[in-house]
Structure formats: C-alpha cells, structure tokens
Amino acid sequence: LKDAMVYNRRALQIEERVRGRQHPNCATILQSVGSILESQGKYDEALKRYCEALEIDERVRGREHPDYAVCLQSIGSVHEAQGNYAQALDFYSQSKRIVECSVGSKHPSYAGALYHIASVYERQEKNDAALALYHEALAIVEGLRGTEHLSYASCLSSIGSVYETQGKYEDALHCYNQSKHIRERMLGKDHPSFASSLYEIGQVYESQGKYHEALDYFNQSLDIDERTVGSQHPSYAASLQSIGSVYESLHDFDKALDHCLRAEAVYKQFSGHHDGYAACLQSLGSIYKSQGKFDEAMIKFSAALEIRKRLPNPLDYAMCLHSIGSVKECELKYEEALAYFAHALERMEQFDQQHPFYTTASSSVSKVKEFCR
16 A cells, blocks of 8 residues: 555656646546545545545536546545545435436446445444345346456445344355455455455354354454554454454453553544444443443443444444443442433334344343332
8 A cells, every 4th residue: 555655646746747736637646545545544634635636527527427426436435434424425425326327327336326325324224225225236236247246245245234233143144255255266365355354254253142253253354454454444443342342252351451452542543433433432341341440431431422422323322322321230320320221222212123232222221120119
C-alpha cells in the first residue's frame, strides 16, 4: 500500500503539471489515493480525496456519467465505515440511479450498487431488505460472471453475515465457507479478504460456544492482517478484540484484557463513533465486570452506549443497555438494573422477537423484578 500511495502521488503531480488539476486523469488518481487511504482506515483523508475527484468529474463529465456514480459510491463507503448510515444510503442511492440509467440493471456495476445499499440496510438491522438485495446482486453476478468470482464470494459472505445476525449460525457458516473457498482459490491465503473469511467463521464458532475453534480462526486472521494491512488497521484491531472476547469466555482475563486494550489503542486513532470501537469498549467493560471492577466496567459500557446511540443498530444498542443493567444488578441496584433491562427488552421487541437475545433480555427483566418486590 505504501508503494501504491507513492506511485499515485507521483502520477498526480505529473498529471497536474502536464494536463492541469481539472483533467479526468487527476480524478481517477484521486479515486485511487482515496481507496488506499480508506483501506488504511484513514477515513477523513479518504473522504477529502473522493470529494475532490467528484468535483472534477462533475465539471468534466457531468452528473450522469458512470465515473461520477463511482465517486458517489466511494463517498458512501466512507460514510458507511464511519457509521453515518443515512448519508451513506443517500450517496449509494444516487449512484444506483445513475448506474441503472447508464448501463442497465443486468450489469456488474448495478449489482455492486445493490450490494452497497444492502450493506447499509444490514448495519441498520433491516435484515429482510438487506437479504433481498444481496440475493438480487448474487443472481446478477452469477449470471454474468459465474460462481467462481470474487464478487460472488462477497455476496455470499454478506448473506452469511445477515444469517449470523439472525442467529442462523449453520446457514451463516455454510455461506462463509463457500466464500472462503472462492477467495482462497482466487487470491491465495495471504490476502486481507481471505483473512476476513477466517474472521467471519471465527465469529460463528464464538457465537456457538466453540471457543477453541474460534480462537484458531481469529489468530489466523490476525497473522494475515499484520502481514498485509499492518497492526494499526481496524481489521487488525477487530481480530485483537475478538481474541480478547474468546479469552474472556475461557475465563483467562489477563489475556482478554491485554488483547482488548491493544485493540482499543488502535481504534482510538480513528473516528470515535466507529462500530468496532464500541464493540471493543463493550468487551473491556465485560472483562472488568467479570473481575468485579464495576466502576471501570461502567466507564467502558457508558462510553460504548454513547457511540451506539449514534449508530442505528438496535441489536447492539440493546445489548449495550443490557450490559449496563447487568453491572447495576451486580451492585445490587435492582431498580436501576430493571430500567436498563426493560429498555433493552423494548428495543428487542421493536427489532426481532425471534432473536436469541430477546429471550435473554426478557429473562433478565423477569429475574430482577423478583428482587424489586
């Protein structure tokens, strides 16, 4: 990535001298620079480059050109990564309209547009809408490129992610393994996308309570990320946090705390409303709670809740509320605990009463009510 950045910056300097800043070639290079910055987790810098490219494309090519749609999609991608889902959806929808008008609805670019919109719906826990668009994109990709293409693998992975959110772990694992095999054949084992597949499978095993299997997959993912994207990348931090979470489940709190604190240090470099940062804070809160350090736990859980308030994900928000309630319960503050548990249950009722966590929240409310009598 460093070499690619050096090359693109030199190319941009040459293009500016020879053709001027407003030439389409400059927009293309700015897009590439933005993509590299985004892959490094430098979202504000990436957004600046994408917006510069968008301005050039608007003046030179107009707002109905496919390249303008690509810029809109790139800007949407940064907003999605930062948790600005409404803005991301707006940019993705604009891009989809342009793509449909310019190349039609049976084109890879249209499948990509559907995929990005579905991704936002998934983050917003609109699972039925997300699944419908993912399957529509999958069908387009299969018809145009077959089942041995990276875009097909990405769609499978995303479908698996929705199934995982719904608690359909076997369905999720099936999709993730299919995606992993395609990525291994197409990219090899030393690639960030293959690391992502390993991480996804690890998450399912963790959810199933298969902690040693999960730990193996998370460690493999961590090793690949360290070699390919470096130890200051959000993906690396996510693997650290997940390893910490597994160690917590295994009651190895020293290792759990070490990994999660390392993850927190990486996340702090990025925007404070990063979804991964919130998950890391929740893991730290859980570890402190397990150690009986309730004040430290409340600090982490409360900080995570503030982030979750800005991210429209009802499941994660409900789980964070429940975590705070569990600390209050441990402190024998039953009235306060009940308020948090009830709020979490209310969110789950609005979200999905068939999700396993709905039962957890309902049980907590019933149990604490007994203490309040």
